[in-house]
Amino acid sequence: MATPGIYIPNLVNNITEEQLACIFKKNNILTPEKFNFNFKNFPNGKKRLSVFIHVKEWHTNETAQKMRQTLINNEDVKIMINNHWFFICKRKHELHELNEDQKDIYHRYNT
Numbered sequence: 001m002a003t004p005g006i007y008i009p010n011l012v013n014n015i016t017e018e019q020l021a022c023i024f025k026k027n028n029i030l031t032p033e034k035f036n037f038n039f040k041n042f043p044n045g046k047k048r049l050s051v052f053i054h055v056k057e058w059h060t061n062e063t064a065q066k067m068r069q070t071l072i073n074n075e076d077v078k079i080m081i082n083n084h085w086f087f088i089c090k091r092k093h094e095l096h097e098l099n100e101d102q103k104d105i106y107h108r109y110n111t
Contacts, residue, residue, distance in 0.1 A: 005073045005092030006053040012085075013049050020051065023081060024051075030062045049090040052092055 011020075015034045024030050034074035039047045058068045067077050071091040080086045 007090045007092040008051040011049040030055050
């Protein structure tokens, strides 16, 4: 598995694994190994989708390597889906970087 992995904290609820993989393929960024889809409940009763992406391989082109380095630097990356829709990617932290409370959440969503 290549690092860093990606965490998308907020996505439209109806996106599929295939659609998400296609976005990264179309932009020539990475080859995903595995997706972990999770619904988050908000106090207003709404649910939103979040996703952890385990990366099989980062592509070697300039755009992919710039995104990878930005995530390594703990900065967010915006991925445009079309002219009106986008999502934010964050660095997925590895288990050894987390405190005990965060490790419980990590195990819940990454097994």
